[in-house]
Amino acid sequence: MAQDAKPRSKSERIGVGAIGLRYQGSVIAHKAQMYGDIVAVCDVDRHVRDQAKAAFGSRAQSFEDYRDLLARKDVDVVTIGTPDHWHTKMVIDACRAGKDVYCEKPLTLTIDEGKQLARVVKETGRVVQVGSWQRSDERFRLAVEMVRTGRLGKLQKVEIVLGKNGTSGSFVPRTPPAHLNWDLWQGQTPNVPYIEERSHYTFRWWYEYSGGQMTDWGAHHVDIAQWAINSNPVEIDGTAKFPKIENGYNVPIDFEVNYRYANDVTMKVRDTGENGIMFTGDAGRIFVNRGKIAGAPVENLAKQPFKRQDWKIYDFDNLDRPARSGKLDAIINHMGNFFDCVQSKRKPISDIDSQHRSVSTCHLANISMRLDRKLQWNPETELFVNDAQADAMLKREQRKGYETA
Numbered sequence: 494m495a496q497d498a499k500p501r502s503k504s505e506r507i508g509v510g511a512i513g514l515r516y517q518g519s520v521i522a523h524k525a526q527m528y529g530d531i532v533a534v535c536d537v538d539r540h541v542r543d544q545a546k547a548a549f550g551s552r553a554q555s556f557e558d559y560r561d562l563l564a565r566k567d568v569d570v571v572t573i574g575t576p577d578h579w580h581t582k583m584v585i586d587a588c589r590a591g592k593d594v595y596c597e598k599p600l601t602l603t604i605d606e607g608k609q610l611a612r613v614v615k616e617t618g619r620v621v622q623v624g625s626w627q628r629s630d631e632r633f634r635l636a637v638e639m640v641r642t643g644r645l646g647k648l649q650k651v652e653i654v655l656g657k658n659g660t661s662g663s664f665v666p667r668t669p670p671a672h673l674n675w676d677l678w679q680g681q682t683p684n685v686p687y688i689e690e691r692s693h694y695t696f697r698w699w700y701e702y703s704g705g706q707m708t709d710w711g712a713h714h715v716d717i718a719q720w721a722i723n724s725n726p727v728e729i730d731g732t733a734k735f736p737k738i739e740n741g742y743n744v745p746i747d748f749e750v751n752y753r754y755a756n757d758v759t760m761k762v763r764d765t766g767e768n769g770i771m772f773t774g775d776a777g778r779i780f781v782n783r784g785k786i787a788g789a790p791v792e793n794l795a796k797q798p799f800k801r802q803d804w805k806i807y808d809f810d811n812l813d814r815p816a817r818s819g820k821l822d823a824i825i826n827h828m829g830n831f832f833d834c835v836q837s838k839r840k841p842i843s844d845i846d847s848q849h850r851s852v853s854t855c856h857l858a859n860i861s862m863r864l865d866r867k868l869q870w871n872p873e874t875e876l877f878v879n880d881a882q883a884d885a886m887l888k889r890e891q892r893k894g895y896e897t898a
Contacts, residue, residue: 506528506529506530507528507529507530507569507570507835508529508530508532508533508565508567508568508569508570509522509525509526509529509530509531509532509533509568509569509570509571509572510531510532510533510534510535510562510563510565510568510570510571510572510592511525511531511533511534511535511545511549511571511572511574512535512536512559512562512571512572512573512574512575512583513535513536513573513574513575513576513579513597514534514535514536514541514542514544514545514574515536515538515541515574515693515694516574516693516694517574517597517624518536518572518573518574518575518597519545519548519574520574521572521574521595521597521624521828522534522545522549522572522574523548524826524828525570525572525595525828525832526549527828527829528828528829528832529569529570529832530552531549531550531552531553532552532553532554532565532567532568533553533554533555533556533562533565533567533568534546534549534553534554534555534556534562535555535556535557535558535559535561535562536557537557537673537674537677537678538672538673538674538678538693539557539672539673540672542555542556542557543555557674557677558677559583559586560586563586563587563590563592564590568592569592569593569835570592570593570594570595570832570835571583571587571592571593571594571595572594572595572596573587573594573595573596573597574597575597576678576692576696576697576702576703577599577601577602577696577697577702577703577704577708578602578680578681578682578701578702578703579680579681580596580597580599580600580601580602581600581601581602581606581607581609581610581897582680582681582895582896582897583596584596584600584610584613584614584621585609585610585613585897587619588613588614588617588619588621589613589617591617591619592619593619593620593621593831593835594619594620594621594622595621595622595624595828595831596621596622596623596624597623597624598623598624598625598712598713598716598848598852599703599704599708599709599711599712599852599855600623600712600845600848600849600852601849601852601853601856602681602702602703602704602889603856603887603888603889604853604856604857604875604887604888605887605888606888606897607849607850607852607853608849608875609897609898610845610849611845611846611849614845618838620831620834620835620838620839620841621841621844621845622827622828622830622831622834622841622842622843622844623843623844623845623848624827624843625712625713625716625843625848625851626713626826626827626843627713627714627716627717627783628716628717628720628827628842628843629826629827629830629842629843630783632781632782632783632785632786633717633781634806634807635781635786635791636717636721636770636772636779636781636786637717637720637721637806638799638803638804638805638806639772639779639790639791640721640722640772640774641721641723641805641806642799642803642805644776644777644790644793644797645772645773645774645775645776645777645778645779645790646774646775646776646777647774647775647776648721648722648758648772648773648774649758649759649773649774649775650758650759650760650761650773651718651721651722651758651759651760651761651770651771651772651773652760652761652763652770652771652773653711653714653715653718653760653761653762653763653769653770653771654762654763654764654765654766654767654768654769655706655707655709655710655711655714655762655763655764655768656706656710656764656768657706657764657765658698658705658706658742658744658745658746658748658764659695659697659698659705659742659744660698660736660742660746661690661698661736661738661741661742662738662741663738663739663740663741664688664689664690664740664741665688665740666686666687666688666740667686667687667688667689668687669687673692675687675692678692679892680892680895681889681891681892681895681896681897682701682702682892683701683892684892685701688740690742695742697709697744698742698743698744699742699743699744700743700744700859703744704744704855704856704859705744705745705859706744706764707744707748707750707762707855707858707859707862708852708855708856708859710768711762711852711854711855711858712848712851712852712855714762714768714769714770715762715851715854715855716843716847716848716851716852717770717781718760718770718772719850719851719854720806720847720851721772722754722756722758722760723756724754724755724756724758725754725755725850725854725870725872726752726753726754726755726760726854726857726870726872727753727754727755727869727870727871727872728752728753728867728868728869728870729750729751729752729857729858729860729861729867729868729870730750730751730752730861730866730867730868731748731749731750731751731858731859731860731861731862732748732749732750732862732865733745733746733747733748733749733862733863733865734746734747734748745764745862747764747765748763748764748858748862749761749762749763749764750762750763750858750861750862752854752858755872762858767782768782769781769782769783770782776790777789777790778790779791807842827842827843830842850872853875857870860883860886860887863886864882864883864886868880868883875887
């Protein structure tokens, strides 16, 4: 199904502004360059943005503050590859500035942020693709299609392994390096002394900025599982052991979460075992991860291949895709799907609503683990059932000047 990505001609290319250029941020900016021209780069770390400017050429103007990038008229779309606590505000500001957005996963830091984002995207009509790229991968999409078309019979349970969170001792605060705007990096989060391990890749092991593996890998695997389950959780029971150190990583050392969905499917998420997703139905089971998809229903595909009319999970026929991609039912790649939808104004495969619901399921787990008790969830109201203490954790206090409103 998948086709090799093809670059656009010069007449089709549009201006791209890349915000956050360390690690995955650089990766997605380079992928976006296949379809548009990088005209602006932004990072709060001067070393990172200087490297980005050198990589993307003299035409790419460099900024420390993303709001200056959004003010540029030649920026049509933006990529966002910042730490998680910045995603929501940047997507909102970009949409209100008239830009379409490709934002790295996880989409939000809190459930309330997701509610707000969904409203803003609907109000502005912008195209937003979330970087949960497993939706564009053949293995995962095939697994979901097999579940949704009944190849496993009635789905009964899903089991997910995400992997262990990072652990640490106590770190020593020190003076921020001159090339890093530490205040701007912190954004909405509490202003604390600089610790090198709070920033760049290891930010994900601090609850202030992320949610550990539950939101990091969960934004991939929980998303795929929920796509297949085709329902929302109503009960969450998380258990975890937390580190007891000062100035160190504070996400769980060990965790397990059990969900019950509105359609009575159960899902278990844990941190130990082979990374991937196991789907079990009353007529078979399949396992899928980034390296394989296996199980008797997969082996039977040769005898019972899918027909075009069988596919359930994405409206390929209404993409209005230009001829460059070959087949209407092919996703070029995740970034290619985004640029297709920028052009056609169709809904991308990792759209804002599905990704809000998926990462909310991850946030629910973290809330349950931190409260150390079972929770009841109403997916219609997006509130807990008669639980003011848990409802208070749907949002976090935001530092003045960095609010998402």
